[in-house]
Amino acid sequence: MNKLLDRLKQIDKKWLVPIGIVLAIGIYFLPPVHDRLSTRVELLRTRIIYFFNPPSEAVFQPSEQNQTPLTIETAIETARAEFSLTLTPASTSTPKPVSTPKPTITPTAIPDSTILSGVKYVDQHNRWNYCGPANLTMALNFWGWTGNRDDVAKVVKPGSPDLKKDFIQRGLPDKNVMPYELVDFVNYETTEYRALQRYGGDMDLIKKLIAAGFPVIVEKGYYERDYTGKIDWLGHYLFTTGYDDAKGGFIVQDAYLKPGKDLLSKYEEYQDGWRSFNYLFMVVYPVAREAEVLHVLGTWADEEWAKNHALEIAEKEIDALEGNNLYFAWFNKGTSHVALNQYTDAAIAYDKAFDLYSKWDTKKGNRPFRMLWYQTGPYFAYYYSARYQDVINLADTTLNDTISTPTLEESLLWRGRAYYMIGDTNSAIADYRAALQVHANWFPAVQALQELGVQP
Numbered sequence: 261m262n263k264l265l266d267r268l269k270q271i272d273k274k275w276l277v278p279i280g281i282v283l284a285i286g287i288y289f290l291p292p293v294h295d296r297l298s299t300r301v302e303l304l305r306t307r308i309i310y311f312f313n314p315p316s317e318a319v320f321q322p323s324e325q326n327q328t329p330l331t332i333e334t335a336i337e338t339a340r341a342e343f344s345l346t347l348t349p350a351s352t353s354t355p356k357p358v359s360t361p362k363p364t365i366t367p368t369a370i371p372d373s374t375i376l377s378g379v380k381y382v383d384q385h386n387r388w389n390y391c392g393p394a395n396l397t398m399a400l401n402f403w404g405w406t407g408n409r410d411d412v413a414k415v416v417k418p419g420s421p422d423l424k425k426d427f428i429q430r431g432l433p434d435k436n437v438m439p440y441e442l443v444d445f446v447n448y449e450t451t452e453y454r455a456l457q458r459y460g461g462d463m464d465l466i467k468k469l470i471a472a473g474f475p476v477i478v479e480k481g482y483y484e485r486d487y488t489g490k491i492d493w494l495g496h497y498l499f500t501t502g503y504d505d506a507k508g509g510f511i512v513q514d515a516y517l518k519p520g521k522d523l524l525s526k527y528e529e530y531q532d533g534w535r536s537f538n539y540l541f542m543v544v545y546p547v548a549r550e551a552e553v554l555h556v557l558g559t560w561a562d563e564e565w566a567k568n569h570a571l572e573i574a575e576k577e578i579d580a581l582e583g584n585n586l587y588f589a590w591f592n593k594g595t596s597h598v599a600l601n602q603y604t605d606a607a608i609a610y611d612k613a614f615d616l617y618s619k620w621d622t623k624k625g626n627r628p629f630r631m632l633w634y635q636t637g638p639y640f641a642y643y644y645s646a647r648y649q650d651v652i653n654l655a656d657t658t659l660n661d662t663i664s665t666p667t668l669e670e671s672l673l674w675r676g677r678a679y680y681m682i683g684d685t686n687s688a689i690a691d692y693r694a695a696l697q698v699h700a701n702w703f704p705a706v707q708a709l710q711e712l713g714v715q716p
Contacts, residue, residue, distance in 0.1 A: 316490075316626035318661030319618045320654050322611050324647040370464060374471045375502030378402060381513050381521040382409055387428060392416060392437030394515035395477050395497040396445065399544040402475055402501075403453060415449055416441045421700040433667035433698050436495065436633050439479060439542060446544055454547055458560050459599060460570030461534075461541040463527060465560060466510070467503050472556045474543055475501045479634070481536035481588075483625060491625030495537070495634040498525070535577070535585065536628070537635070538570055538592040564600075571596035584624060587616040595637040606641035614638075632658040632671060639674035643681075651678035669695040673705055680712075689714055 380401045384390035393412035400407065410428070416437045419430025439457050446455035461478070469476050478498050486492040501522075502511030510530055514520035545553045554561040559569070574593035581589050590613035597606035620627045632638070632654070642650040655675035659666035666672070676691030689712065695705040696716055706716045 313661065315629040315662040316622070318629060318657050319627075320614055320657040321618065322614060322642075322647075322650050323653060324642075324650050370467045371471050373502075373504045373506065374467070375504070375511050376402075376470060376473065376475055379475070379499075379501045379513060379522075382515060383518075383520060384409070384515040385518070387413075388432045389417070389435050389437075391497050391515055392442055395499045395513075396442045396544070398499045398513055398515070399455075399475060399477055399542075400446065400450070400453060403544065403546055405450065405453065412442075412445060415445055418700045420697045422697065430700075433665060435663070435668060438634075438636075438670070439540060442477075443542060452547060453544060454550060455542055455544045456553075457540060457542045458557075458563065458566040459538045459540050459596060460566050460573055461539045461560070462573075463531060465557070466500060466541065468556055469543060469553075470500065470503060472552065474545055474553060474556065475499060477542040477544070478534055479537040479540045479542075480530070480533035481628065482533050486626070493536070493625065493628035494630060496533075500525075532585075535592070536588045536631075538595045539573065567596055567599040571600065584621055587613055587620065587628075590616060591631070591635075591637075594641060595635065598637040598640045603641050603644035606637065607645040607647065610638045610641050629662040632662070633668055636670045636674065639670070643674065643678060648678040648681045651675065652682075666694070667698045669698040669702055669705065672698070673702075673708070676705075676708065685712065688712070692716075 380398065382394045382397045382401065384394040387393075387409070390409060390413065393409040393416060396412050397405075397407065397409045413431060414427050417427075417431040417434040419427055419432070419434060421430075423430045443455040443457050446453050466476050466478070476499075478500060480496055480498055481493050482496050483491050483493055496514075496516060499513040499515070500510050501513060503509070504511065504524070507524055509524045509526040512523050512525045512530075514523055517523065543553060543557075560566045571593065574589055574596055577589040578586065578593065590609055594606045594609035594613060597603070597609060617627060638654055639651055642648075642654065652675055655671045655678070658671045659668060659675070672691045672695040676688040676695070679685070679691065680688035689709065692705045692708045692714075693716070696702055699705075701716075709716045
């Protein structure tokens with residue numbers, strides 16, 4: 261009898277580990293537990309992948325020379341037909357035009373300090389990749405809009421249609437909300453407010469807008485230490501609501517930091533981060549005050565002037581800067597050429613930027629491997645220069661080597677378009693559908709499939 265009991269105890273011990281594993285898995289997938297732990301598990305998974313495949317070491321090298329590009333006329337018409345960026349194409353609402361009067365100069369003196377009141381701070385905490393929704397919510401709430409960050413996110417990052425979770429969890433893989441998506445939300449999803457974006461802003465312009473009562477969202481890079489202790493670059497939106505020359509900085513609402521309300525961002529640091537996004541800024545304002553906004557913008561009211569001005573800034577900085585910042589200047593030159601539909605010139609500038617990227621001084625920090633998460637200009641440039649393999653190679657590097665899971669809808673879309681152009685329709689369809697798994701009903705991917713006669 262004792263021998264039998266001993267044998268049973270041995271069997272019990274033998275099965276303890278596998279039974280424990282099965283129970284742990286079962287408990288993990290219980291909805292309350294899974295919702296709480298899934299993001300931590302994903303973060304751990306990402307760190308393991310990055311440990312064995314450091315994303316900062318991934319370097320894209322262009323392999324093609326510029327071929328005969330599409331004509332500007334053809335490129336523009338193709339862009340209008342294929343690359344509409346409307347967020348809600350099924351909507352019957354009429355897009356609200358943004359006036360572009362003749363540029364005017366506004367010589368009004370800028371006060372030494374202005375801090376806007378009535379700002380309602382909104383953070384991105386307890387959400388993933390919510391920088392865009394949080395900042396846009398602050399900008400709209402300032403003018404009296406009563407929605408919240410989740411109302412914005414439901415539209416701009418709806419997530420995968422197949423996951424049986426709320427949109428917050430579904431939207432987890434969507435790493436970034438593009439500026440045009442935020443602007444389109446205001447212009448298509450609200451009736452009382454409008455928004456515009458421009459490249460090539462400067463510090464005095466931001467001060468003028470704030471002094472006139474209009475806070476500004478800028479897109480900028482910032483640096484922080486990653487879990488290994490190295491300096492890492494990330495993209496970020498920053499709601500700018502004041503400035504103080506005596507303190508030497510802007511008053512900003514940082515949705516990411518704790519605490520993030522009414523922080524002082526020193527001018528030099530602010531500009532250094534802003535450079536990496538070609539000095540892009542957005543202004544949200546009531547419809548009734550559009551003329552006032554355009555007057556304060558002065559020459560920036562003319563979008564074409566702003567694009568050319570951004571190009572001039574990039575060219576000046578190429579001559580003035582050195583080291584790692586020179587990469588951003590060349591990248592900005594490419595981005596400005598893309599904005600002006602000058603795709604061959606853009607491709608040449610990006611070629612130079614990627615060459616500098618490969619020579620990045622990693623002693624000062626990791627390479628900014630997330631760049632293509634936020635900015636897609638190189639895809640435009642190489643695609644419209646008929647450099648389809650470079651589009652594919654760049655997307656492969658971005659999707660396979662810089663991110664733990666290939667969930668960047670823009671990279672998937674552009675790779676799909678390039679696949680189609682080289683005759684690989686099946687791969688194109690797969691990429692379009694993969695993009696829709698990141699961003700449900702995303703119009704460019706839906707349209708691309710429809711043009712091929714394929715159901716999304």
